[in-house]
Amino acid sequence: MQPDLWALYRLMLHSRLFENAVIHLWDEGLISGEMHMGIGEEAIVAGIVSQLIEGDALALDHRGTPPLLMRGVDPVLLLREFLGRPDGLCAGMGGHMHLFSREHLAASSGIVGASGPAAVGFALSGVLQRPGTLAVAFFGEGSMNQGMLLESMNLAVVWNLPVLFVCKDNGWSISTMSPSMTGGNLLDRAHGFGMPGIAVDGNDIESFYAVGEEAVQRARNGEGPTFIRASCSHPEGHMLGLQLQRIARQPLKEMGEIAGPLLRSVTRVKGASLRERVESVKEILSMLGKTIKEEYIPGDDPLKLTRQKLIKDESRLDDLEREVLQEIEIVVEQALEPEELELGRTQ
Amino acid sequence: MRKLNFSEAAEDALAQAMAQDKHIIYFGEDVVANRRNLLVRFGKDRVRNTPISESAFLGAAVTAAMSGLRPVVEIMIIDFIAVAMDALLNHAAKIETFSGGKWNVPLVVRAACGGGYGDGGQHEQSLWGWLAHIPGLSVVVPSTPADAGGLILAALEHPNPVIFLEHKLLAENWLDFMGTGGRKTVQFDVPVEGARGPAPRKWQQIPIGQAVERRKGSDLTIISIGVGVHRALEAADSLDEQGISVSVIDLRTISPLDKGAIIESVAKTGRLLVVDEDYESFGLSGELAAITLEAGIPLKYNRVCTMGTIPFSRELEDQALPNVQRIKKAAVSLMEN
Ligand SMILES: Cc1ncc(C[n+]2csc(CCOP(=O)(O)OP(=O)(O)O)c2C)c(N)n1
Ligand SMILES: [Mg+2]
Numbered sequence: 202m203q204p205d206l207w208a209l210y211r212l213m214l215h216s217r218l219f220e221n222a223v224i225h226l227w228d229e230g231l232i233s234g235e236m237h238m239g240i241g242e243e244a245i246v247a248g249i250v251s252q253l254i255e256g257d258a259l260a261l262d263h264r265g266t267p268p269l270l271m272r273g274v275d276p277v278l279l280l281r282e283f284l285g286r287p288d289g290l291c292a293g294m295g296g297h298m299h300l301f302s303r304e305h306l307a308a309s310s311g312i313v314g315a316s317g318p319a320a321v322g323f324a325l326s327g328v329l330q331r332p333g334t335l336a337v338a339f340f341g342e343g344s345m346n347q348g349m350l351l352e353s354m355n356l357a358v359v360w361n362l363p364v365l366f367v368c369k370d371n372g373w374s375i376s377t378m379s380p381s382m383t384g385g386n387l388l389d390r391a392h393g394f395g396m397p398g399i400a401v402d403g404n405d406i407e408s409f410y411a412v413g414e415e416a417v418q419r420a421r422n423g424e425g426p427t428f429i430r431a432s433c434s435h436p437e438g439h440m441l442g443l444q445l446q447r448i449a450r451q452p453l454k455e456m457g458e459i460a461g462p463l464l465r466s467v468t469r470v471k472g473a474s475l476r477e478r479v480e481s482v483k484e485i486l487s488m489l490g491k492t493i494k495e496e497y498i499p500g501d502d503p504l505k506l507t508r509q510k511l512i513k514d515e516s517r518l519d520d521l522e523r524e525v526l527q528e529i530e531i532v533v534e535q536a537l538e539p540e541e542l543e544l545g546r547t548q
Numbered sequence: 549m550r551k552l553n554f555s556e557a558a559e560d561a562l563a564q565a566m567a568q569d570k571h572i573i574y575f576g577e578d579v580v581a582n583r584r585n586l587l588v589r590f591g592k593d594r595v596r597n598t599p600i601s602e603s604a605f606l607g608a609a610v611t612a613a614m615s616g617l618r619p620v621v622e623i624m625i626i627d628f629i630a631v632a633m634d635a636l637l638n639h640a641a642k643i644e645t646f647s648g649g650k651w652n653v654p655l656v657v658r659a660a661c662g663g664g665y666g667d668g669g670q671h672e673q674s675l676w677g678w679l680a681h682i683p684g685l686s687v688v689v690p691s692t693p694a695d696a697g698g699l700i701l702a703a704l705e706h707p708n709p710v711i712f713l714e715h716k717l718l719a720e721n722w723l724d725f726m727g728t729g730g731r732k733t734v735q736f737d738v739p740v741e742g743a744r745g746p747a748p749r750k751w752q753q754i755p756i757g758q759a760v761e762r763r764k765g766s767d768l769t770i771i772s773i774g775v776g777v778h779r780a781l782e783a784a785d786s787l788d789e790q791g792i793s794v795s796v797i798d799l800r801t802i803s804p805l806d807k808g809a810i811i812e813s814v815a816k817t818g819r820l821l822v823v824d825e826d827y828e829s830f831g832l833s834g835e836l837a838a839i840t841l842e843a844g845i846p847l848k849y850n851r852v853c854t855m856g857t858i859p860f861s862r863e864l865e866d867q868a869l870p871n872v873q874r875i876k877k878a879a880v881s882l883m884e885n
Contacts, residue, residue, distance in 0.1 A: 233862050234666045294860055296666070296668035299860065312627075346600050347631070376582070377580070377581070466584075481591060
């Protein structure tokens with residue numbers, strides 16, 4: 202089926218603007234703790250979630266915001282959860298890495314690789330109780346080195362379960378370049394388990410949608426799991442406020458703090474040879490350079506690419522964008538409204 | 549004496565040990581970035597990145613330790629040890645016994661722990677009691693920079709596995725990483741004297757299993773560890789104004805417990821209040837009651853621990869973790885009946 206690009210763009214834009222609002226609230230200190238954005242992953246998420254039906258399940262990682270929004274979780278509840286409010290999605294108990302929506306069969310985890318087994322369990326209950334449904338696992342490429350994820354791929358194959366293993370490959374796990382810590386190639390791993398593995402540009406909604414559609418059909422037809430490796434980038438970096446990101450944005454200020462201890466490590470007696478130390482400094486500088494260049498100044502933006510496909514109808518696009526922007530403004534406003542005092546609660 | 553931040557002290561002592569002992573190697577996720585100073589000084593053979601494969605690299609560290617190396621394995625935050633628990637529970641902790649005492653595992657596991665910065669219940673646990681439950685593992689939790697350096701040095705000379713836990717409210721690098729993120733708009737209740745303090749130029753070991761009395765008092769003994777020690781000291785000052793004289797003992801090591809120091813103080817005061825950021829049931833707080841009772845000391849007992857799964861909401865989290873108000877209330881009720 203041809204994807205409805207207008208509907209997909211709306212989903213993606215809604216998620217992007219919601220997350221932009223989250224960034225702002227986090228900066229203001231209204232949201233605590235770590236904050237990992239799904240910005241840059243919208244085409245992958247929209248391409249899959251838009252094809253789900255009632256009874257399908259979602260196993261999410263630490264970037265659960267876009268999938269939950271696109272699946273139809275109330276954005277006000279989600280934002281209130283991030284704000285740690287008792288009237289949030291999970292009563293302020295979970296926070297952005299631990300989001301759950303029972304009615305959507307959506308469960309997240311901050312433990313790398315945990316979405317693999319979670320999707321397998323959802324798929325098993327699906328096969329036995331909700332025939333024709335499937336489960337999706339979203340995870341990053343760095344998670345492909347976590348044993349439980351690989352084990353769950355094998356389990357899904359031998360039990361012939363309807364699982365979509367969706368690997369969002371941005372090439373980085375925090376400050377480590379994933380290929381430097383990953384042997385072989387990820388598609389071969391999937392093939393090794395006896396499962397189709399397909400690589401696709403995760404910024405291009407149309408190609409991604411087509412790949413997703415095939416995997417969804419396989420799953421619904423009882424033909425078992427599929428592995429999809431979709432490339433993407435995280436323009437907001439691994440998480441908000443990471444030191445490397447601050448260096449990328451304000452090199453002079455932040456580098457000062459790093460340089461002193463590094464130089465002392467070069468000069469202190471005992472340790473590696475001077476040549477080796479200089480090598481290591483070079484490695485660190487090049488890592489910093491690469492991080493700044495590649496992790497934070499990303500390539501394609503899935504939203505921009507999709508928008509280009511719709512630009513012919515400029516006035517419709519304008520209307521849509523204005524509408525979504527207004528929606529998000531209202532969401533933020535409502536989320537920030539004072540809590541209604543519960544009856545019986547003493548103040 | 550010079551002053552260092554908590555993480556600086558741990559790194560400084562670690563570097564001193566690495567300079568002296570070539571067998572010490574260091575690995576974990578992102579250490580090239582996060583432990584770049586060690587990498588520069590000691591080279592990439594000894595300081596290495598790992599994939600996100602905790603069960604593999606911690607398991608590998610066990611046999612590396614058995615065959616001549618002294619690995620320090622960094623498990624970013626202790627909550628993540630769950631995926632690698634087998635290496636500790638069924639291997640590292642048992643090999644000395646299984647081998648009839650002929651083979652030991654000189655391994656250090658280093659991880660951040662603890663809450664108080666709003667990151668939710670999968671990232672803020674303490675788990676030290678859970679780990680100390682396993683025979684064969686030592687667990688240390690420093691509460692000051694001086695102890696961080698002295699205890700990591702002791703861990704590096706210990707013949708058997710030691711878990712070294714750094715509380716995120718004390719270790720400035722982790723608090724910045726997971727809590728502050730460079731923001732000026734957030735504040736945390738960081739114990740000043742735990743986060744920065746005097747540090748020797750040349751580090752000496754602080755023996756594993758040695759508690760220290762941080763405050764003398766005659767009515768009541770508070771026993772705590774990590775950030776809890778600072779909360780207890782704050783509560784003790786205020787209790788003092790109410791005429792309650794409190795002794796505060798910082799365990800520093802959970803396993804093995806310094807039974808002598810515990811029993812001596814509780815025998816004097818007859819009242820024990822445990823302040824433990826780990827979970828309440830089946831853990832350190834109950835263990836402390838058990839050993840004092842076993843020693844035949846008549847005592848009154850109370851505890852302030854983490855209540856249930858740690859909530860994400862800052863407000864609820866502050867109530868769930870041991871705080872000064874809860875400690876004062878528990879102390880007063882111990883004095884009353
Ligand atoms: C078991 C476990 N180990 C380590 C971490 C810390 N951690 C959180 S996200 C992350 C990197 C994940 O990389 P990837 O899977 O590529 O996802 P990305 O963040 O790039 O989306 C790490 C190491 C964790 N949460 N859980
Ligand atoms: Mg990644």
